[in-house]
Amino acid sequence: MKSELIRMKSVTQANRAQLFLAQRRIKASVERITSPQGGCGFGIRVNGDTAKICAMLAEINIKCGKDGNTRR
Amino acid sequence: MIYFDNAATTYPKPNQVIGSMTRAMQIYGANPGRAGHKLSMETAKALFLSRQKCADFFHADPENTCFTLNCTHALNYAIKGISHKYCHIITSDIEHNAVIRPVHALTKNSSCTYSLFSVSKNDDETLRNIERLITPRTCAVVCTAASNVTGQLLPYKRIGELCRRRNLCFILDTAQACGLVPITLDDNINIICAAGHKGLYGPMGTGIMITDGKYPLGTLIEGGTGSASSDIEQPSFLPDRFESGTINTPGAIALGAGVEFVVKKGIDKIYEHEMKLCETFRERLEGNRKIILYDDKIGENRVPVVSFNIEGMNSSDGAALLSSNGFYLRGGLHCAFLAHKKLGTIETGTIRFAPAVFNTTAEIYEFTNFLNKLSKK
Numbered sequence: 001m002k003s004e005l006i007r008m009k010s011v012t013q014a015n016r017a018q019l020f021l022a023q024r025r026i027k028a029s030v031e032r033i034t035s036p037q038g039g040c041g042f043g044i045r046v047n048g049d050t051a052k053i054c055a056m057l058a059e060i061n062i063k064c065g066k067d068g069n070t071r072r
Numbered sequence: 073m074i075y076f077d078n079a080a081t082t083y084p085k086p087n088q089v090i091g092s093m094t095r096a097m098q099i100y101g102a103n104p105g106r107a108g109h110k111l112s113m114e115t116a117k118a119l120f121l122s123r124q125k126c127a128d129f130f131h132a133d134p135e136n137t138c139f140t141l142n143c144t145h146a147l148n149y150a151i152k153g154i155s156h157k158y159c160h161i162i163t164s165d166i167e168h169n170a171v172i173r174p175v176h177a178l179t180k181n182s183s184c185t186y187s188l189f190s191v192s193k194n195d196d197e198t199l200r201n202i203e204r205l206i207t208p209r210t211c212a213v214v215c216t217a218a219s220n221v222t223g224q225l226l227p228y229k230r231i232g233e234l235c236r237r238r239n240l241c242f243i244l245d246t247a248q249a250c251g252l253v254p255i256t257l258d259d260n261i262n263i264i265c266a267a268g269h270k271g272l273y274g275p276m277g278t279g280i281m282i283t284d285g286k287y288p289l290g291t292l293i294e295g296g297t298g299s300a301s302s303d304i305e306q307p308s309f310l311p312d313r314f315e316s317g318t319i320n321t322p323g324a325i326a327l328g329a330g331v332e333f334v335v336k337k338g339i340d341k342i343y344e345h346e347m348k349l350c351e352t353f354r355e356r357l358e359g360n361r362k363i364i365l366y367d368d369k370i371g372e373n374r375v376p377v378v379s380f381n382i383e384g385m386n387s388s389d390g391a392a393l394l395s396s397n398g399f400y401l402r403g404g405l406h407c408a409f410l411a412h413k414k415l416g417t418i419e420t421g422t423i424r425f426a427p428a429v430f431n432t433t434a435e436i437y438e439f440t441n442f443l444n445k446l447s448k449k
Contacts, residue, residue: 009309010299011105012135015120030116032108039302042105061133 004050006057006064007033007043014042017062021046026053074435075400079220079248079377079426081269081276085330089273092329096322103318105298119321122328123311129272129331130264131256132282138314139280139324143247144170146265146281149314150243151175151214153289154263160209161186162202162240164226166219166411171245175214185209188410191219193371195227199234212241217249221411221422223350223377224370225253232260241287251334252343252375257284271342272334273429274327277320283310293317342429346376349427349436353378356440362447366415366422379415379422382446387421393446394423399439401425 008014014030021028021044028044035041046053054064075083096118102109104116120134127134140146151174155161161175165188178184189201202213213235218225228244235242243263246255251271255264261284268278283289294306295316307313334342357363362383382390391403404421405412412418427436 010135010297010307010312011116012120012123012311013309015117016124016134019120019124030113032113036302039300041299041301 003045003047005031005033005043005045006050006054007035007038007041008062009041011042013062014044016060017044017057020057020060020062021053024056026056028053073398073400074431074439076425076427076431076439077400077402078428078431079270079406079424080402082271082273082428084430085275086273086333088329088333089275089326093275093322093326096325100321100325104321105312106318115321118325119319122325122331125328125331125335126280127282129256129335130250130266130280130282131258132264133285136283136285136310137280138282138311139278139319139327140265140314141277141320142269142279143245143265143267144279146279147171147214147243147245148174149281149289149292150263150265150283151212152178152292154212154241154243154287155182155184155290156211157183158209159184159211160207162189162205162210162213163187164189164191164215164410166191166221166224166414167216167408168220168245168247168411169407169409170247171214171216172410189215191224191226191414193369195230195371195373198227199230202231202234206238206240210238210240212243214243214245216245216247217253217255218375218377219370219408219411220248220377221379221406221408221415221424222366222370223248223374223379225249225373225375227373228255228261229259235262236260248377249375252339252346254339257282262286263289268323268327268330272327273330275323275330278323278327280327281314285310289313337429343376345429346427346431349431349433350376350378350425352433352436353425353427353440356436357443360444360447363443366417369415376427378425379417380425381417381420381422382443386419387417387423390423394442397442399442 018028028046100115102111127137187205192198247267250266264282266280268274269276297312364381387403403423
């Protein structure tokens, strides 16, 4: 399964997302991102169903999509 | 040396805090939230775990938990961040300068105004005093949870309830109360400002601003955050909005250890221990006519701080005499001239006895023996 990078608002949010997912036995790593759209920032790299992971993150008010880009 | 100046900053710090700070300097040496290399990521993780501990302590979201330099810094963010043109702020007549100065400063450069409510011995009366000051322009109530001069605890839960009912932002200065009283966002507080280096036993140079996210705040300082870097605007999201520039990372990590220390020890137990020390202090000075206590001027709910004076001496001379005999207490106005005006001690100030978790009954005996001997001279 290909890994995907989900953009987070901040390194704090990325660490929070990682901890939340780890508690649910989903492995995620925090990565630095630089993109022309958002400039510098942070994301989490995950293996698995991104839509499902984003739905889980929504439980703790972390949004993927508009606020966070998803990319390979 | 016996240290009773813990209302200024607690000393000594727990070994866990010293160890954590040292480890942070040794291990987490990179800038968190800036680079993508391993050391920066590990530092960011350590910082996050500390942030999480602080957030849990105040029942907050870690993203709404911002590290600041101290409580004054947090209060300036909150007070100046919430104010807008024509904003009316209500604050108390016993505030520390950390509150009254930024509130007063707002009136100089804008159309903001403020009113002072009188803190009474009776909580019902205090509430009525606040309510009668509310106008259609009132945007916030900001006050201390506990006086740093007398230790009087304000009815902050009831003030929070009143603010919620009247749709006002409630900002609470918990510098003298956090770590002793279980204050959380659940008490209808919108913004909690805390000192990291007092009742939370963190290092000096640490503080926290915690919000419930209900009221958007303007910024005082803008700059690099390591996020949204291509945008000229300051990020709107927390904590980055209020953490521009490199933060005191070892201090913030050690603050987490301080919070952990308080949680393990138990707030109730710490409070009970320090109140017992204050009780012993008062009891052993009973009948000493040369020691003036000011306890009768405040209500029953309080934190462990006792103001006193030695008859015939102003507080600075009194504190200097104590210092030369190995007892470290603070004399003067304690940066709270309003409280001293109210107490009637604006001319002399007071000497402040403020024990902490590491003080012992034996130390109180030694101190009160000295005061009692001194009075017999």
